[in-house]
Amino acid sequence: QKEVEQNSGPLSVPEGAIASLNCTYSDRGSQSFFWYRQYSGKSPELIMSIYSNGDKEDGRFTAQLNKASQYVSLLIRDSQPSDSATYLCAGTTAGANNLFFGTGTRLTVIP
């Protein structure tokens, strides 16, 4: 079983809509979770980190963590064509800084 699993997508949403990206993880000891955005041919770029249960908002982005359900999500409000990218979910292993990445969800925002 993979440590971190994401909906493989691809996901398409119209401009201005809410995009919802989901991720589950298998290690109950995982403490920290991260969302990265990766444009084609570029390196991953950190957009959100979340460490405790609940919601964390940063501009148009909201990360949600539910440790009981081992579930992490990223909501993008008012989606823009520039949000079109692959989104990577990552979580730490228990007691370590190492990250396990999901395979990513490709998001396309249609103008």
Add this chain to the structure above:
Amino acid sequence: DAGITQSPRHKVTETGTPVTLRCHQTENHRYMYWYRQDPGHGLRLIHYSYGVKDTDKGEVSDGYSVSRSKTEDFLLTLESATSSQTSVYFCAIGNEQFFGPGTRLTVL
């Protein structure tokens, strides 16, 4: 790119040749990481370092070695490159892992 550079950015080599990739940071971060990214597999950790001369293996370390003699430099070596090591290699630094621009390696 949070003060991270990788060199070379592109390399084509032949099977059986040694290859060294360099990651250089100007952020004085203790932690440095090497990943490879392949279609269908996502990012996989090769090796990581938690300080000068302190390194450890990641998920896919076979066929790779690393060295860190200075805080700012983390080297990844393929002792004898194979076609299965054709990939994009990323270096990352810090607890939240900021990534360098990547190296595209092709082994013929």
